[in-house]
Amino acid sequence: MASNGAVRFTEEQEALVLKSWAIMKNDSANIGHRFFLKIFEVAPSARQLFSFLRDSDVPLEKNPKLKTHAMSVFVMTCEAAAQLRKTGTVTVKDTTLKRLGNTHFKNGVRDAHFEVAKFALLETIKESVPASMWSPEMKGAWGEAYDQLVAAIKQGMMPAAL
Ligand code: HEM
Numbered sequence: 205m206a207s208n209g210a211v212r213f214t215e216e217q218e219a220l221v222l223k224s225w226a227i228m229k230n231d232s233a234n235i236g237h238r239f240f241l242k243i244f245e246v247a248p249s250a251r252q253l254f255s256f257l258r259d260s261d262v263p264l265e266k267n268p269k270l271k272t273h274a275m276s277v278f279v280m281t282c283e284a285a286a287q288l289r290k291t292g293t294v295t296v297k298d299t300t301l302k303r304l305g306n307t308h309f310k311n312g313v314r315d316a317h318f319e320v321a322k323f324a325l326l327e328t329i330k331e332s333v334p335a336s337m338w339s340p341e342m343k344g345a346w347g348e349a350y351d352q353l354v355a356a357i358k359q360g361m362m363p364a365a366l
Contacts, residue, residue, distance in 0.1 A: 210292030211352060217345035218289035224333045224342060225282050235332050236274025237265045242324035243317075250320065253311050277325065284356075285349035294352040296360075305360020318354045325350060 228235050241264065244251050251257050256269045264270060284294045296304065329346055330338050 211288055211348065212292065213285065213288035213345075213348060215289060217341070217348070218285050220339075220342045220345045221282055221285040221349055224329055224337065224346075225278065227334075227337070228278070228329070228332050231332070232275060232278065233271055235328060236271050236278070238331070239274050239277070239324055239328040240264065240270055242327055243321055246324065247317065247320045250317055253313060253317070255311070277321065281325070281346065281350050281353055284353040285345065288349055288352055294349075294356045296353075296356050301356060301360035303360070304357045305362070308357060309361040318358075322347065322350050322354075 244264075254270070254273075256267065257264070260267065280296075287294050326343055326346060330343070333342075
């Protein structure tokens with residue numbers, strides 16, 4: 205999906221994201237943990253990107269910073285869904301965008317990591333909501349909101365990458 209120009213994101217899509225998040229957020233610590241385990245399962249080397257994991261003996265599930273990061277991904281994707289529905293585009297405050305872009309670039313996060321995280325995010329949601337709630341439409345809505353958010357973060361990376 206193109207990152208420039210408005211994306212059509214419907215009320216139904218926004219509702220699918222918010223409805224599933226409402227169920228997951230009660231158990232967000234566990235879900236965030238599973239989300240990151242999945243990322244590290246597919247891409248074990250991604251663990252090295254996180255300064256607070258590199259030199260830490262604290263088990264992953266007990267690491268509060270990893271939980272915070274997992275929550276950021278979920279919550280910011282939900283916010284992206286709401287923005288997409290209202291305006292067709294994702295806007296993150298300029299300063300926040302720069303900071304997010306720089307932090308990720310500086311820590312070595314690249315396209316492949318965002319792709320792995322997308323796969324892990326969608327799998328985690330699928331396993332965390334009742335089977336009867338999961339659908340291709342729900343997957344599409346989360347995927348689109350995530351893609352647009354990542355596109356915005358990557359824009360913040362660009363000057364640093366030159
Ligand atoms: C939509 C996707 C993502 C969002 C919303 C997000 C959000 C954030 C936020 C809010 C921070 C803290 C930034 C700061 O305080 O300056 C952060 C840091 C970081 N993120 Fe992400 N992130 C995303 C995807 C990823 C992915 C896919 C990876 C790698 C697998 C990743 C790795 C990191 C690392 C390594 C840091 C720095 C942690 C440290 O202090 O060592 N992020 N991210």
